Amino acid sequence: MSEKETRTYDVVVIGAGPVGENVADRTSAAGLSTVIVESELVGGECSYWACEPSKALLRPALLYREAARFPGVGSAVTGRLDVPAVLKHRDRMVADWNDRDQVDWLDSAQVDLIRGHGRLAGPRQVTVHTPEGGAVRLAARHAVAVCTGTSAALPPLPGLDTVRPWTSREATAAGDVPRRLAILGAGVVAVEMATAWQALGARVTLIARESRLLGRVEAFAADLVAERLREAGVELRFGTTITAAERAGGPDDGVHLTLADGTRLVADELLLATGRAPRTADLGIETVGLTPGRWLDTDDTFTVTAVDGAWLYAVGDVNHRALLTHQGKYQARIAGAVIATRARGATLDTGKWGPHAGTADLEAVPQVVFTDPEIAAVGLTTEDAARTGRVVDVVDYDIGRVAGAIQHDPGYRGRARVLIDPQRGVIVGATFAGAGVAELLHSATIAITGEVPIDRLWHAVPAFPTISEVWLRLLETYRDQQNSAAPGEAG
Template identity: 50%
Template sequence: MTVQEPSPEVQRPQQLETDVVVLGAGAVGENAAGRVAQGGLEAVLVEPNLIGGECSYWACMPSKALLRPGTALQAARAVAGSREAVTGTLDAAAVLQRRDSFTSHWNDSAQEDWVRGEGIGLVRGRGRLAGPREVRVEYDDGGTVTITARHAVVLATGSVPTPPPLKGLEGIDYWGTREATSAREVPARLIVLGGGVAGTELSQAWARLGSKVTLLARHDVLDMYPEPARELVKAGLAEDGVEVRTYTQPDFVRTGADGCVEMGLDDGSVLAADQLLVSTGRTPALANLGLEDLGLDAALDSGRLTSDDSGLVSGTDWLYVVGDAAGRVLLTHQGKYEARAAGAAIAARSRGELSASSAPEDWSREASTANHAAVPQVVFTDPELAMVGRTLEQARADGINASETSLELSVAGSALHSDNYRGWAQMVVDEDRRVLVGVIFAGPDVSELLHSATIAVTGEVPLDRLWHAVPAYPTISEIWLRLLEKYGL
């Protein structure tokens, strides 16, 4: 089904009908619509902004494009023979230009071509639920179209920042993550408020581009990770000149006499900077979607919709929620995974192969079962953190008889990778079943180790069998052997 954006002189249709309507054409919405189309159904994407969404233009891609040049430069400096060839610093203008190429200069025409090439309809406008299986879309010029879905409506509307209740913040022209990943100039001084993944990554990126960065964290930096992993990242930040202040609470923020940003802290000190970046979390973007008009706000639990593993919202047989909008795991790759499961479930239910009254079977194509116990995630700082599954504390809180085995990441492959390589690794074992339930790596380039860990955790590979998975020599993957040896195999 093709829904073209008409020229102003062409009258738009006021009514459309299709099999599935997907609100939100980010990476998650695209995957939902694509999987629906693969299942033989018609789908229409509704999007008021750029197709490709946050990940393509303001999050995953531009942030990693900002980080990679500094990491590459540091990698060259970390090896004798190549460090002598390094004669300069990062070219900030070239880094920003390369960043722009990865966002397609904030032009989504290629994404639009993909949508249409897949036979997916596209309506550019802001959608709102108007009834069961019915969406009303308002164009920017005020015109409207009502789209009726024969089978399902999918909410893939993403998430929005949650700024803190900080005195004076509403009067400051500050950066969110969008502004930080699309900025055109390097601020001389930058305050970063928030010690989570985005805050730490962007602190290092802008510090390596030449900014004097102060990172403020209410608790510890990356406090969802074990302490040895956190300490390695903090050491890396310090080496790049980032001043990290943990367990710090801001009291106020204001514009200084010279136009700079001034932030007062709970210890009475005042920081000054040319720019403030606020990165204190995100929440599902569910406002103004018409949920309350349909009584669906009753399905909201702590700001997110309750749903089964196919994304089907509780109390409905037609509404699905996936990705950040679902509020389960706010990671692009998991959102795309949820979208694939939802699309497969919608197609199966349309054929009568799966009922709306029963949840899909675990580990079927219609269920995002991995969300419960096998989520991979990476912090792309230098050094990197890569984790899948549960930490020791999480495993024990879930009632698992868990043990941990950890050691410094020091093998022949890491020594060859860079001089004075510093890393750490941990595996968490379910002692009753003798399988891995969590793995964490910290160190340069450890993200490339993560998928092997994800397979082991997701596949519940027995440790006695995992011992026979021989790591190639000399690679950093030899850490698997060292962990198993220390465990006692």
């Protein structure tokens, strides 16, 4: 087939990260011919520059800190982390930035792969510019799914072109530990990388325009993380930002930073963790009436609402609904089912929690922040409830009072909070902060998505002694709150 001919598939997927792979897997399994287009490594940002390498850097740091605090173990923990071994582990977790296994998986799923930069060229049309300088034209009978994700959003900082700053990619892929690392930002990337690189030997300064870390989680959880970062030696500077940056002289002279409060400091590397931008600037979306560089708005079936014909889908981070890999994969499973159902001419079931609706994006988005301590959250926070006018009962409990937590760490510091809808008697939000709480998150997610009544949760018995016993303590606390609020009832 010549490059001028058009190759026709049922489905064309642009972007072979976890989201694109899941869309392609679902449509191919439904019997639809599917091709996926990727300009970089198959497996995408998460596999090579985000989720996998960051957690590979963080796990040794968190394990070391837990062991150093534990009676009878701390005295045996001597010296610093073995940095070369940690970095080698990180490299192994990203397969040395080789996507051969991922390509083999696509082949096993009967999904064709075209390497190159894909751009829309009109309705249901995609042109792929290949690394060899050629072009491949694709046509989609049923759907084009845009799964291009996001890239780092850089601030308009004077001198940025000379600084050569780190983004999340450089921060997770670096081969050497900087002696001094400055981080601009207060979100997940900022705090996780501060945790990891400080443990590996860097002197870290975190600079945040905000007044606290992690503005989207409960304040008590963010405060615990800030406390531990300070204890570890990270300098936190809140309420300011960088106004100028310059990499003066040779590479050993570092980056000279000027802050809004007049402070000057020098770092060997500057990590900009100031948000994400959609990868739509060079996607050809103007050919279907959309504006390049903007997020792609969708309905709950992940169909792009501004394009007629129900053929263009935006799945994962690019639609700005929930910028998390696992949530993007959830969207991909639904979008794949939607595409297959429409291809059969069948009717969609888009009711709440239906198979063709991304309800969890609105009701129950789970997230773990892999810091010391961990933060695990799903559903509403108290700030969400206040902002939207939702009436909720707030229930807090000190996780360190649970027997399983004391077994985990006699000096355990942590806290749990659940938000309960008093009218329906169900949990609508949960946040846990403490060591090992990531494993509590799925039970909270099930409680919210299943709308499990509080009365039924009393019959979900936590094993003793585990940290999950905090669920029973939260229920008991809520019962006591209700009793104390009811006049004339015995306590």
